[in-house]
Amino acid sequence: MPTISVAKCDDYQNAETAFLHCIDHLGGISQFISPGDKVVIKPNFISRKRPEEAATTHPAVIAAVVRAVQDAGGSVILAESPGGPYHAAILKKIYETCGALEVQKETGCELNYDIASQEIEYTGLKKRTFSILTPILQADKVISLAKLKTHTMTGYTGAVKNLFGAIPGLNKTQHHFELQKKEDFCAMLLDLCEYIKPTLSILDAVWGMEGNGPTSGTPRKVGVLLASANPYALDLAASHMIGFEPDEIETVRQSLDLGWTPPYSALTFVGDPIEAFHIADYKRARGSEIHFLRKINLPEPIVKKIDSLAQAKPKFNPNLCVGCGECARCCPPKAIVIQNKLAKVDLKKCIRCFCCQELCPKKAVEARRNPIFEKLFSI
Ligand code: SF4
Ligand code: SF4
Incomplete structure (x- = not known):
């Protein structure tokens, strides 16, 4: 049964200690990363937002994960295609505003400026063609390092939805255009996640976003980091923690139906008690109630x-x-x-x-x- 690690993190200043607790409860980073691995960490850098706006993965959490991977002998590239156009000048501004330049200075990790992508065909729930960032395709391991947020279209965004940023720039809009029903769009997100198969999924829920996420909502303190090898189980656990029913979130509902995650009652939790972080009145995005x-x-x-x-x-x-x-x-x-x-x-x-x-x-x-x-x- 999938295991979810839970680590209290009151403040981003304690992100490194909290992340080490979180990963130790899953057996340590060496369970996921081997010496010599080329690792892509995929943060959520949706747009040019400062860390305190709670729209993007906080740089303190990113730095903690980068250091852990490096300690295990892996090399790290941070790669993300934010919403909107995708080119080196935009990436530089995003890295600057989201705090990634500081992470690079502190850790020596690489920031991706290679805007190349490759088309792949994948038959999962449906036969699909995806354009995916080349660095992600070339990585030995991918870590989905997501942010806990509400989302006007999908209700919630976490480990699975985070991987939509593996698709370059405005190519994403084509998927929106072709898959106008939420069920179809979310099935595509599941296929993409299955294709990328992140080795590890981590959720920055120290400060989440509630209300009109994923960028226009309000920061809300939750005070926790979550991690799991199973992104579907992680999203089920995190959305339950903020009071959502599984059928409110199409990716969660479908992954439960498909058996990609067992029900909440069958998940195994390690670390701090997740009940301590439950929030009953976490505000949904308008349009997702x-x-x-x-x-x-x-x-x-x-x-x-x-x-x-x-x-x-x-x-x-x-x-x-x-x-x-x-x-x-x-x-x-x-x-x-x-x-x-x-x-x-x-x-x-x-x-x-x-x-x-x-x-x-x-x-x-x-x-x-x-x-x-x-x-x-x-x-
Ligand atoms: S709605 Fe926002 S993005 Fe659109 S033109 Fe106005 S300021 Fe720009
Ligand atoms: S289709 Fe409608 S909701 Fe989507 S970007 Fe255009 S105006 Fe906005």
Whole structure:
């Protein structure tokens, strides 16, 4: 049965000690890394956000993991394709703002600037073609070093969703465009995770993000690091810890159905008691509260109908929008135009992927519903 290691971490200053506890409970880093391994650590650097904004994996946790891998004889490259365009100049800015340059200075690890990718064909739940960053394909081992966050489209993002950043730049939007149903998009995330097969998955939940994640929510202290060899079990444990039901998160629901993780009651926990970190009122992202309908015991077809009627739409705040065009460049169906330095959306074209919200540097995009549903789901 999958084992989840739990280590209390009150403050990022204690990240190294906490991570060493966390990994020791799984038998030590040498269970995962052998001398000479070329290891890619895939952090969550979704966009140019400072560590204290809780949208990205904190550099103190990254440095702790890098040092542990190096101590085991592995060499480390940090590789990530953030949302939006993918080129060396953008990567440099992201590394600077997210704190990766400091990690490089401290540890001597490599930061990836190689924007090459290769197409692979993979038949998992479906036959798919993925473009994947070359450094990830060439690594001996991949570590998914994720951030605990809510997510407007998928409900939650952790170890599995983190690997979507293995797909280069705007290539990601093609998947959004082709897989507009959440079930299909999440099945693709599972296939991608199965293909990459991270050796180890680690979750930075010292400070998570609640509310309108993955970039416009609010930091919330959880105070813990989690790690497991099984990314599906890790996401089940972490989402349970913040009060989500498994069927609220499509990747978790599907991985349970597929038997890729056993139910929560069958997971093995080591380290600190996970119950100490439970949060009952962790705020969901707007648009992902289907659990509320299930709690009032409506028949499932009615739940699904109301859920689709209540689906949130992107709303652009003209007081915050600066007309930078980042959202328009990344919108999969090209539903956004910039007019008079303001973003305008054609909702008939919009596929509700919320890439615009994810990538807006000014938090100018909100997920909004019809006011009746807004009241019903008020969180
Ligand atoms: S909504 Fe955000 S990303 Fe889009 S143009 Fe305005 S500021 Fe830029
Ligand atoms: S407007 Fe926003 S939510 Fe709609 S398709 Fe474009 S990026 Fe996705």
